[in-house]
Amino acid sequence: MRFQDAARDARTVVYAGIQADPLVARVAGLLVAATPAERWMARAVMNGERTEPEIWRRIFPSLFGEGPAAAAAEFLGHAEKLLAASLEVANRGEQARSSYRGAIVEELTAQLLARRSGTVKRERRVLFDGVPAEIHPYDVTVESAAKPEVYDCKWGARGINADVLNQLDDARTHAADEEIELDVAIVVFDARRSADIRLDRSTARRDGTRLVALETFDELAKARP
Amino acid sequence: MTERAEAAARAALAYRALADLAETVEDEWQYVTDLTDAYLPSIEALAGAAAPLPAGAMDAVDEAIDEIALITDPHKAIDWLSTFPHVVAIALGGDVDEGPETAPTERADDAEPEPPEPDDDPPFKLLRFHR
Structure with missing residues (x-):
């Protein structure tokens, strides 16, 4: 073995460009250190229809200042970074998003x-x-x-x-x-x-x-x- | 009806609508049905949790419902059939990864096991190496 x-064919060359995008490594790095709830937030945002951050903060209040998990500034800061990075993926548009999501996993x-x-x-x-x-x-x-x-x-x-x-x-x-x-x-x-x-x-x-x-x-x- | 029960009921109604949209993908009808059969009772069961409702929970559930109401693509609806129950569970402070608790007279391990259904495989043609 x-x-x-x-x-490498044409598809893999295009996909390699996405894999090499620093955004992919940044999102993945944030997900490495994420809690399960933060990972669900990232999945929802990258699957989502809306890209206004305040909407996602309202959907996940426990991550953004209203619940005990957000009591520590450390958690709040990490969730905000992950939200911002996930929205960057969502804002790449429907076609690119699915390739980015695969590359991130x-x-x-x-x-x-x-x-x-x-x-x-x-x-x-x-x-x-x-x-x-x-x-x-x-x-x-x-x-x-x-x-x-x-x-x-x-x-x-x-x-x-x-x-x-x-x-x-x-x-x-x-x-x-x-x-x-x-x-x-x-x-x-x-x-x-x-x-x-x-x-x-x-x-x-x-x-x-x-x-x-x-x-x-x-x-x-x-x-x- | 408590606030928690109202939120769970609204989420369950929205989930049914999402499933209706998702099942228009004919090749995924079985998967959509299986997901819905699993998660819908779990969403409904969130109504009965004893813990106090977390801060912002009602707004969170309503925003999540608004989010899935915007979906028009049935393929995206399938993605959300798995995601939405967990989003609602995080908001309400519950768990949808296990089925709802069964009453003592209806213990799952007392039930007759159902025979396995055949896998007629058509979804796999479309989903070859889907990322």
Whole structure:
């Protein structure tokens, strides 16, 4: 088994430009340190119709000065920064927004994984001896010789589909054929409950695939057993 | 009816309208139905929480309702079917990640398990590697 950079086509070149936008890293960095409520706020704002900050402050009063969580200036300042950055994404327009959101989930995943591993890479394929290569690269990989990991990242649970689940499970199985324990996971910036609902209707094999959801993102930074 | 119950009832009504819009995406009808079946009772159950209503909660719920009322794209409505219940739960100080508590006579583990439904898969064609 070996990792390889994905071939670059026109779509990936455009998307690479979005991934490299400093706004993506800034939003992801703020989400790394965010509380679950702040992450929900960011998701709502980046999905939202309205872009006036005062409206979002009213929707999340506990984050912006009216509840106990906002009592500390530290929390208030962080929520304001995250709101402002999320609105910058929302203001990029409907077309760009969905690409930005995807790139943010990938960057958030990469930043959290980097807290425990120095071998985090992006847009990589995994090749196995005698097995045709998958077309789609993995969004984030941890290329440890002892415990490699691959991650597919989604903004919403709706992005979970049979193709993604099958690719992850196939990779895990092929790695096992080479006596390598490949950890495969799907990451969704959405409620675990919604992801479970999505998965419940899928017949794709997924018993060896981990699910990381909005409430459990911090697990990515913790060492794997 | 308490303020909390009124807010939860208004949120539930808005959620039903959002689900009506979302289910016009035919390939996602099952997912929309499953989300609605899961979250609608959880939103309604927020009415019964014993904790005092947090400051700004009523305005927060009304603003969130106004926000989803602006949605005209059914695909965006699907995104909000997962988001809106959590926004309302944060505002009202509750949880929508578990189903509402069942009465002692209706314990979930006493119920006959339903047979799994077949997965006829059409949503996956449209959603290939959707970000």
